[in-house]
Amino acid sequence: MAALALVLLCAATIMVAPAAADVESHSFPVFNATTAESLWVATNTSIIMPAALLFGPGQSFPEGFLLLPKRVDVWRAGAGGLPTREASFNTSFTVESSAPPVSFVVLLDRFPTLNNPLGLRGSNDSTTGAVPNATDGLAAVEIGTVRSYAPESPNVGLNVTITPNGTAAPGRRAVWVEYNAVAHLLRVYVAAGGEPRPARALLDARLSLAGQGTTQTAFVGFFATRVRDVFLGVRDWDLTVDRLDTDGKKKGTPWWVILIAVLGSVAATAAIVSLVVCSSVSRRRARDMEPKQ
Structure with missing residues (x-):
C-alpha cells in the first residue's frame, strides 16, 4: 500500500509538472526599441542588426522580415540524409483589426538573396496551384511557401498570412498557429482578442517542413510590406518549439509523459496503478512458488 501511495503521489506530481526541458520558448509581449535589440530585420537591400536601429529618427521602415537571430531546429537528418524527426511548434500572437496583412514565417537558415529583382515577395507563380485559405468574420488566413529565394529556391519554408477584417468589430484578433510534426498537420485558429482558442481551426493543411527544399534549421519571425506594420x-x-538533440530525437520524454499524453491524466494514473498491482502480484506468486525450507 505504501508503494501504491507513492506511485499515486508521483503520478499526480508529473501531471502538473511542465516538461520545460523539452522545448525552446521565446516571448515578446510588445516590439519596441528595447525588445528589438534581440531581433534582426532582413530587407531586399540590407540586413539590419539589431532591429532596434529602425526605431531611430528618420527611418523609412522598408518591406522585410523581423526575425529571431537564433536559428530554430526544424528537423534532423538520419541515415542517407533522410529526416528522422521534425520539431512540432506552437505560436500565438495578436494583431490589430486595422492592421495590414502580416505573415508568420519559417525561412531557410540563411537570408534571402539581396537585390532580388522580384523583391521579397517573389513571383506570383500560378503553376504552384491554389494555396489553402479560409475566411471568417474576423480575418482571412492563407498558408503558403516563402518565395523570397526565387529564382533559385522559389517554394520553400512556411508563410502563414493573416489579414484582419477591418470592417468587423474593432479590437484585436488572436491567432494560434500549431504544427504537429508527427501528423504533418498545420492548424490555424482565430478568435477575438481576449477570447480562448476555438475548438475548431479556421484552416488546416497537410505539409512537411523536413527535407523538401528546406534546411535543418530556420529563421522564424514575421513578414510585412513595412516592418513597421509588425512593430x-x-x-x-509566444513561440514554443520542440527541442531536438543531435540524434534527431526529442530530449527527455520518459514513458510516463507519453502515457499521460495519449491516455489522459486519469487513465494514465489507472494504468500506472495497474502496473504496480501486476508487479506486486507477480512477486507474491514467485515467493509462493519458492521451495519451503
Missing part, C-alpha cells in the same frame, strides 16, 4: 500591429508573440 505596431503584432503583440503578445
Whole structure:
C-alpha cells in the first residue's frame, strides 16, 4: 500500500509538472526599441542588426522580415540524409483589426538573396496551384511557401498570412498557429482578442517542413510590406518549439509523459496503478512458488 501511495503521489506530481526541458520558448509581449535589440530585420537591400536601429529618427521602415537571430531546429537528418524527426511548434500572437496583412514565417537558415529583382515577395507563380485559405468574420488566413529565394529556391519554408477584417468589430484578433510534426498537420485558429482558442481551426493543411527544399534549421519571425506594420500591429508573440538533440530525437520524454499524453491524466494514473498491482502480484506468486525450507 505504501508503494501504491507513492506511485499515486508521483503520478499526480508529473501531471502538473511542465516538461520545460523539452522545448525552446521565446516571448515578446510588445516590439519596441528595447525588445528589438534581440531581433534582426532582413530587407531586399540590407540586413539590419539589431532591429532596434529602425526605431531611430528618420527611418523609412522598408518591406522585410523581423526575425529571431537564433536559428530554430526544424528537423534532423538520419541515415542517407533522410529526416528522422521534425520539431512540432506552437505560436500565438495578436494583431490589430486595422492592421495590414502580416505573415508568420519559417525561412531557410540563411537570408534571402539581396537585390532580388522580384523583391521579397517573389513571383506570383500560378503553376504552384491554389494555396489553402479560409475566411471568417474576423480575418482571412492563407498558408503558403516563402518565395523570397526565387529564382533559385522559389517554394520553400512556411508563410502563414493573416489579414484582419477591418470592417468587423474593432479590437484585436488572436491567432494560434500549431504544427504537429508527427501528423504533418498545420492548424490555424482565430478568435477575438481576449477570447480562448476555438475548438475548431479556421484552416488546416497537410505539409512537411523536413527535407523538401528546406534546411535543418530556420529563421522564424514575421513578414510585412513595412516592418513597421509588425512593430505596431503584432503583440503578445509566444513561440514554443520542440527541442531536438543531435540524434534527431526529442530530449527527455520518459514513458510516463507519453502515457499521460495519449491516455489522459486519469487513465494514465489507472494504468500506472495497474502496473504496480501486476508487479506486486507477480512477486507474491514467485515467493509462493519458492521451495519451503
